Amino acid sequence: MKTTVVGSYPKPKWLLKTIKLHRDGRIDDRVMDEAYKDAVKAVVKDHEIAGVDIIWDGEMRREEMTSYFAERIEGFVIYGEVRVWGNAYYPKPSIVGELRYRDELAVRDFLFLKSVTEKEIKVPITGAYTIVDWSFNEYYPTKEEAVYALAEVLNREFKELVKVGANYIQIDEPAIPTHPEEIEIAKNAVEIMVKGVKAYIGMHMCYGNYRAIFPDILDFKVDQFDFEFANRNFEDLEILREYDYDKDLGFGCIDVHSKRVETVEEVKRAIHMALEVVEPDQLYVDPDCGLKLLPRDVAFEKLRVMVKATNEVRSELGLE
């Protein structure tokens, strides 16, 4: 039973200001790079104080989860932003040519993080299905072909990550539950992405109807699924029970859409509910999703509570 995070963490306010200054051309790349590194150290320290077992760098360099990767892969261009809802926009990439591996996506971030912490590390990367679903496709005759081509690119990145010592990769695929009719494509894409990758593979999905993708996803070649449960009052645990879920479980038990910090008791109750479905060594306790939209002190407090609750359950079960 370990504690972990999904990926993102609130950026320190000074970093946001520095990013803006850099964007306006008022500070150079070197200063910006140093700021990113300092921010990662600060975030790592927050996670260490909170006591999280498996960490990531809080995604200090990522603005969002599609175009960050698209910008680093051959075959994508970004013409501009489109609206997702209300006043929220994202730079939606277009596939305009053959998708090919160009730059590393997370290798440098992984190596830096490794140099500043003794903690175990998980590397989250947006999956092929989601990136394609959230992009325009001008090049491939079908969406399916685009997904598989991108899966090959990500497979190469995963192998590069393993080469430098990464042993836990999390594929983020929030788009999969929004298209249950294309589950077969998503499944094939996973096979391509993880082929020959000697690492523990998790898959994170949030925001969608899980029932629609069960039991199909149980055949996915991943070691763990990470779902949000707190956001829906843990009702979805029932689905796992119904289908005799036997993979490891990333158990989202902290609501990232609410600023209210959960109580230790509440989280403990939730963990016990999860333990009715999986064994303690299959359980990875984490928040529902990335914490980046919360105020930093709230995010920290939530992690602290999560760890404390997990520790108490551990000692109750004699796991320490």
Place this chain on the structure above:
Amino acid sequence: MRVISTVVGNYPRPEWFRDYLRKIEGLQKDLDVEVDREVLKKAISEVVEEQKRAGIELLTDGQLTWHDFLLTIASRLEGFEMNGLVRYFDNNLYYRIPIVKGKIKRTKRILYDFEIAFEIEKNVKPVLSCYTIAKLSKNEFYSKFDEFLWDLCDAIREEIEELEGMGVEFIQIDEPSLLYAEKDELKNLEDVFKELTSTKAKTVLMTYFDSAERIFPEVLDFGFDVIGLDFVEGYEENTRVLEEYSFERINVGLIDGRNTKMEDLNDLKRKFEEIVSRGEFKEVFISPNTGLEFLPRVKAFEKMRIVSKLKEVVS
């Protein structure tokens, strides 16, 4: 056969206007802050200008304050509360779901943005919707869906009367949900739509995101002057529809409003000619299949250029 270039409705907001909205409304669910009329007018003028520059003849106001796509109409009526976020058809776009909490009433002008556009330019069409709003809302008030639909219809009807009074030539009614209506439901909808289309203005039914073969022949009795079909998503099916049924005015949604890929003009021309050869049309409108807000603004403009170029080569 007269050919007219047009657009479907929404258009990407000018960047400065986007920043302005973000500043006054934030990113949270409490949107719908009153926008300063002069600021909105400036933004609408820009979008109207842009359409004209691209060669579009029948324009829209761009729906620049429509946070929830068609469901925005609900947010401007009494009786609805907006809540939660739901996916808008098969798009990676979300709207707040309108929840019916009380009797639906129209207490003020719904299309205040259209009114501004109409001050700037007379060749603009307002966009409304009725059945789709009822289908995508969550009814917690009426005991029967029909009662809800009829109250909504009355509210929209009032708006249409006002638009008619203003001297509007075309009124467009978008009904993507109609494409999924059951056959017996379609028959019942005839009265609702007749109510909406009995106006001096010419009414356009716009359908998109899917093919429309399931709503024929019933839709022919709804009283619309123009029927709009999506030939990007349903080229085969909709072409077959034209072979089987005849009507005089059609809106051909032929340019893909949801992909940045630019169509080949010759290919479009060939398809257009095939489509119109299937019927005897007096008037044909050419447009993208959907609103252009799905695209980054530079691409939205290029798509309108394609619409107007196609119009030139076929007329």
